[in-house]
Amino acid sequence: MRQIGPDGVDTLPLLTVVDVPAAPAGCRRTLVERARWEWRPADGGDPAAAAQDFLAAHGLPLDDLARPAAGHDPTGPCGAALYVSAAAGALLAGAPPGAATPAPALPDVAVVVYGHADTPRVRPAPGPWRLGDWAESWTRAEHAAAVEAVREAIGRGDVYQVNVVGHACARYAGDPLPALTRLGALPGARYGGTLTGAGWAIGCASPETLVELTGGRLVTRPIKGTRPATAAGARELLASAKERAEHVMIVDLERNDLARVARTGTVTVDELFAVRRWCDLWQAESTVSAAVADGLGLADLLRAVCPGGSVTGAPKRAALDQIAALEPVGRGAGMGTLGWVAPGRIDLGLTIRTAAADAERVHVWAGGGITWGSDPEAEVAEAAAKSAPVRAALAGR
Incomplete structure (x- = not known):
């Protein structure tokens, strides 16, 4: 385990404006880093417990999430960024972490505590930027073969569904931020x-x-099911028995995950299979909620929900075994979680549609859930459709 001072960035410059996902919008221009802790598997120990302890030591107690938050101290911390990689999530679930990460510069857990500056920060003007050609971690045929291997595992009764993810990277010149x-x-x-x-x-x-x-209630919003964002695509998604079955399977998994940390009998499905848009795609999303159990701490919450069911499969542990056996490259920053934590408020997103940069390359990940009814070529095309807007944005298009 290691604790890093507030100016930890060396080869990559730090954005002046803190832009952590789910950070309070009204605070972003005044946030300044106060303390940081990072973890990698070689450090050993329990990263979920260590993260909770680190936050408590820096004025952010998250040992009882059902307890109302104390009054805000304007001189104290605002909150913290929390990042947990897919590999760390698998370890928390007692599963193998999968193949080695293609971006070892990234930690597997990071906690960054922020306070407020006296004056608003400004974002510097972007510098020169050039992105090279993408190199895929596997061919379309290899991706399709992995899909077929999952179908065979489903046929044997080993699993019901597995999320299969591919990786690509590109060299860059300039400032990637x-x-x-x-x-x-x-x-x-x-x-x-x-x-x-x-x-x-x-x-x-x-x-x-x-x-x-928020307000003592836990919420998860699993997404599963994708079509092009056209009128015909929406009709096709709503009518697809395969997509609906895949989606409901993950909703059930998420209900079970929340039930492990919720007050007995409070888990509800508030919305099922709603179609929403992300870039040029329709996606099916449900909302599951529950009342948080008394005495639940952040560490136990992370152990219950990481890694996310929609990016692993069902049963989760068996799906993680398949992922570790089939994916040739680790998930790195993809398929983990990233967001904001503070007393009385936690908001963590799944790191799908996510990219990461090390000192030399930019990395992206994309995939999809595989069921018995999956067509290998269609699954390969779906992963490419999910990755395309991310790659285009990185290139400046």
């Missing part, structure tokens, strides 16, 4: 924003809520 910031402006990016560290940065355009806590 303005390019990563552009992702937050994509239509439907509920968790638009950036997080930076020493030699790394993450840009997010995610529309999906992993878990939100």
